[in-house]
Amino acid sequence: MRTLRADARRSREQIVQAAETAFRRYGADASLEAIAKDAGVGSATLHRHFRSRRQLAEAVFQERTEAVAAVADRLKAEREPGPALVHWLRAALEYAVANRGLVMTLLPPSDEDTATKVCGHQILAAAADSLLSAAQAAGAVRADVTVADTLALVNAMSLLAEQDATADVHHLLELAITGIGPSPSGPGSSRPAAGEMPRT
Incomplete structure (x- = not known):
């Protein structure tokens, strides 16, 4: 047996x-x-x-979601809180763009959603919350940023990628993280390095 x-x-x-x-x-x-x-x-x-095809699709869906959450665990152990959150947002965007169904877990579940979708959203929200809380405690992220904000940000970029294959969503994500305004110190001053959050 x-x-x-x-x-x-x-x-x-x-x-x-x-x-x-x-x-x-x-x-x-x-x-x-x-x-x-x-x-x-x-x-x-x-x-x-x-x-059914749906059962198979949901099994794949669950595997993808758990893989994204696992990245959060690894980054939290390997990087400082601010960069860990940024790198996870990048990884979540990569997964969402490559796996179109995953984008739906970034949205808050509705009453009509399946248990798999609800569970998937909870898994990603928990992963994001763990990284965001650590980054906020370290002073690397604004205190008013929420888990819903981070997931909505990745979701928006993912939906844009589906609608416009030419859109550089990874560049747009970086702009959203670092901001598009000039540095407070003026032209020529250093901007946050890749993987770092701007100081508030």
Whole structure:
């Protein structure tokens, strides 16, 4: 039984990985048969793990969301609070642009949303809150900035990327973080280095 459980778990992981690649390339309507083939399993095995396309999409969705949250944990351990938050916002934007469905977890959930979407939003909000609280405690971020602000910022850039493929959303994110005004010290003075928040 242990071998069977291990095989089943491995098959499920392979299906999710293949589905993530397929959804990224072809969208949510990607062929389930092709996904099963790329995962090295039969269609019956895929449907045994996931009874519907929606269940499979939500499994991929959950994997992506947890991956973004894991980046926050790593950055908090490796970097100073201010840069950690900035780098996580960049990483969240990268994920959201590459995985269109992820952008929906950046929005506050509504009564009609699925449990997966609600849970995904809670996971990202918790990750953002951990980094934001540390950055504010260190004096690297304004005290009036909220978790909703940070997620809304990434969400806006993600939606822009979907609407305009030529938009340099990463540059716009940097502008939003550092501001577009001149340095208080005047022309020629140093601006915050990449990954640092402007001092308030």
